[in-house]
Amino acid sequence: MTKKKVLFTAKVDSHIRHFHLPYIKLFHDQGYVVHVASEGDTLFQDSDAKFDISFGTNPFSRQVIESYKTLKQIMVENEYDVIHTHTAIASVLTRLAARSVNKKQAKHTRVIYTAHGFHFLKGGSKLSWILYYPIERFLARYTDDLILINQEDFDLAERHAMAKHRYLVHGVGVDLEKFKPLQRKRNTHDFTISYVAELNKNKNQILLLESVKILKAKGYELKVNLIGEGANREVLEQYITENHLRDNVSLLGYRTDVSQILDVTDLVVATSLREGLPVNIIEAMSKGLPLVVTQCRGHVDLVKNGVNGFVVPYDAEVLADRIETLMNDLPLREQFAIENLSCAKLYEIDTIVKRMSEIYFLNRD
Known part of the structure; x- marks a missing residue:
């Protein structure tokens, strides 16, 4: 029987190391093949493959375009059952790539996004709403599950029906x-x-x-x-x-x-x-x-x-x-x-x- 596959993405290795190792282990213990994509060369415990991808900081740079293409190729080759993405630019590119792949492949890959605090917020600048809110609204259509970690973000996501399913979870957990x-x-x-x-x-x-x-x-x-x-x-x-x-x-x-x-x-x-x-x-x-x-x-x-x-x-x-x-x-x-x-x-x-x-x-x- 073919094992199910999951992909975790985040901007840098340190984000994975500090916050997501228990969840990698959780999938590993459930029998999944676990892959990680982030900037750095760490092969994390309980993961089966690591892709070193530089997501960059400038959304209009050539690096971002190359990262998007690399992610798409990884997704096509591996046909993931689940993708869980974190951090701003990494999550944008991951969801765009998954959108493209899901249109072409017979199997639907479930996309989960944890928002570690939206860049637009109550009392925030108009510019942050103009820049970031439309992006999240657009990508919400291609997000199966949206994890919110504070009440303000959850209430906003509920009001605007962002993503198919929305959950309030109290952070990533502390040992x-x-x-x-x-x-x-x-x-x-x-x-x-x-x-x-x-x-x-x-x-x-x-x-x-x-x-x-x-x-x-x-x-x-x-x-x-x-x-x-x-x-x-x-x-x-x-x-x-x-x-x-x-x-x-x-x-x-x-x-x-x-x-x-x-x-x-x-x-x-x-x-x-x-x-x-x-x-x-x-x-x-x-x-x-x-x-x-x-x-x-x-x-x-x-x-x-x-x-x-x-x-x-x-x-x-x-x-x-x-x-x-x-x-x-x-x-x-x-x-x-x-x-x-x-x-x-x-x-x-x-x-x-x-x-x-x-x-x-x-x-x-």
Whole structure:
């Protein structure tokens, strides 16, 4: 009997490595032949083949056209039963290629797309709606199953009947065993804030630095760990230098010991402009840490203001005030921490894998 086949696509290997290995294993354990297409040469555990495809960043580049042709050829040769695609450009090219192949082949390949946060959102720029919304509307016709990971995106997809079937799933799942709460008192000398995110404009670390500057001027001693790499590193370094924050802020780069860093953290802050359902926040919840986050999609799915943290506008003074409140109120920090330990269980990897299994292996005959 011929084995069924599944293809996973995403922009880069790191996306597959960080978020999708449990789902590759799930298909492998069900007897599927599993293929992966992303930029990089990693052959992932439980996969049977890896295609190194550079999806590029410019949708009008020759590279994108070549990637589209390569994807089509891979699909024609393998006649997949299921394709699950992730990330913006990779998902556009994957669905366009699958559309073309599905028109010609007798067997219909089921196409699943997980939207890790639409680029158009409530309160977003008109340009983002003009550019991205029509693309998603068009491709929705060729998407069998659309996975949404936050309430705002799900509600929008429901209103506009995007894709044949739509599901709200609480993210990609977090291994809570790797982010167990620390069973000892944290450092009581330097109040430590951590923010785990790529250093870019969307993650908006500059807002946190502005708040640190305000708190330092008020005489507070605190430490800030910015964990991650990205295009905005030089901008942040310049701000840190110009505002004499080198004794307060550390740019730690990409780290594999995030759990250990959170063990010596008192507060996690996130200042993004746009999110899907941020794993960094779920990891902090699992560690039993209080949170201060900006009021954006994804953040508000996880943090309820005054219940398990604070939700703030994009105002450095307000952010500094909420940080100051928590610096001076240990019982409130502990109250938020207890609530977060309870909330984190909703996003445990086994729970999400079980939910995705129900979607993957749903019998629609």
